Amino acid sequence: MKLYTETDANPELLKDAHIVIAGYGSQGRAHALNLHDSGLNVTVAVRKNGPSWEKAQADGLKVAETAEAVKSADVVMILVPDTVQKALYESQIAPNLKSGAMLMFAHGFNIHYNQIVPAADVDVTMIAPKGPGGLVRRQFQEGKGVPCLIAVHQDASGNAHARALAYAHGIGGTRGGVLETTFKEETETDLFGEQAVLCGGATELVVKGFETLVEAGYQPEVAYFECLHELKLIVDLLHEGGIARMAEFISDTAYYGDLVSGPRVVDEYAVENMREVLKDIQDGTFARDWILENQAGAPRYNALRRQDLEHPIEEVGRKLRARMSWLNTED
Numbered sequence: 001m002k003l004y005t006e007t008d009a010n011p012e013l014l015k016d017a018h019i020v021i022a023g024y025g026s027q028g029r030a031h032a033l034n035l036h037d038s039g040l041n042v043t044v045a046v047r048k049n050g051p052s053w054e055k056a057q058a059d060g061l062k063v064a065e066t067a068e069a070v071k072s073a074d075v076v077m078i079l080v081p082d083t084v085q086k087a088l089y090e091s092q093i094a095p096n097l098k099s100g101a102m103l104m105f106a107h108g109f110n111i112h113y114n115q116i117v118p119a120a121d122v123d124v125t126m127i128a129p130k131g132p133g134g135l136v137r138r139q140f141q142e143g144k145g146v147p148c149l150i151a152v153h154q155d156a157s158g159n160a161h162a163r164a165l166a167y168a169h170g171i172g173g174t175r176g177g178v179l180e181t182t183f184k185e186e187t188e189t190d191l192f193g194e195q196a197v198l199c200g201g202a203t204e205l206v207v208k209g210f211e212t213l214v215e216a217g218y219q220p221e222v223a224y225f226e227c228l229h230e231l232k233l234i235v236d237l238l239h240e241g242g243i244a245r246m247a248e249f250i251s252d253t254a255y256y257g258d259l260v261s262g263p264r265v266v267d268e269y270a271v272e273n274m275r276e277v278l279k280d281i282q283d284g285t286f287a288r289d290w291i292l293e294n295q296a297g298a299p300r301y302n303a304l305r306r307q308d309l310e311h312p313i314e315e316v317g318r319k320l321r322a323r324m325s326w327l328n329t330e331d
């Protein structure tokens with residue numbers, strides 16, 4: 001493992017650089033404001049008169065249309081949604097990008113799956129914060145930083161890695177630590193994590209547990225509390241101190257049940273399925289399906305999403321959460 005910290009970065013490398021942040025959403029706003037507060041020259045590139053234009057201006061940042069901003073850019077960080085990056089790159093960025101500039105990403109999907117193929121005379125790097133934009137901004141303001149991943153896809157200048165690290169330093173990443181990876185590793189592990197464990201795995205486990213209890217005749221409200229609501233307590237303990245901290249805070253009965261029954265639920269069969277999910281990510285099957293799905297106007301995504309959100313657990317949850325007003329206060 002290679003981890004870079006503040007003393008490894010050379011902020012001088014971006015001192016005179018014109019940095020363009022394309023997109024002003026979760027990550028875009030955090031990167032732009034942090035870099036600006038680090039004393040760097042930042043322009044936010046968004047659609048003229050779109051909602052982000054005014055927001056970035058109100059935040060005290062320079063704003064320009066993408067094609068115009070890119071012309072003088074030394075660094076262009078692409079922070080529009082992954083599904084629109086290719087179109088934005090081809091129409092606004094590629095025709096205007098200077099030779100020797102650095103093209104940056106916060107997720108490797110479009111580079112790794114060849115949706116964006118940059119010219120040979122630009123650096124292509126990634127700084128991927130391991131947290132949402134709100135946290136990246138808040139931690140920076142508190143003098144801390146969210147850890148980041150760094151990767152170099154293409155080193156045309158011979159200085160790509162050092163420039164990317166200087167960028168990570170500017171958003172506060174070196175305070176939290178910057179971990180070396182590759183576009184391949186970041187893309188494949190990110191997709192696998194969200195599919196098998198974080199989003200897909202966790203919600204499916206919750207829903208199947210809920211269904212099992214309801215089918216056996218228990219009240220849906222009680223099933224909701226046991227299978228969904230209380231998950232947060234466990235996740236918080238895992239997040240703070242791993243499995244050891246959870247084991248310390250739950251009862252012996254709960255931990256014994258965990259040890260003997262957990263592997264019965266997530267068994268060899270589930271692991272075999274995880275391997276298949278990973279294989280679809282590695283061989284491009286998932287990427288191809290998702291790219292074609294978007295080209296078709298996302299009919300399957302929209303249908304599946306509608307079905308997912310119509311599950312009875314959602315109805316039960318809405319009713320119960322209405323009595324727990326404290327849940328809606330901002331994290």
Ligand code: NAD
Nearest residue numbers: 023024025026027028052079080081082084106107131132
């Ligand atoms: P987002 O959805 O929050 O913001 C996207 C922004 O792009 C919008 O606010 C808008 O300014 C602009 N935009 C939207 N549609 C557009 C279009 N059709 N044309 C031009 N501009 C458009 O996106 P995000 O979550 O900040 O993600 C940006 C990148 O950061 C992605 O590559 C993502 O994978 C990566 N990333 C996100 C997170 C996260 O937690 N959100 C964490 C790490 C990396």
Ligand code: MG
Nearest residue numbers: 199200203204
């Ligand atoms: Mg789900």
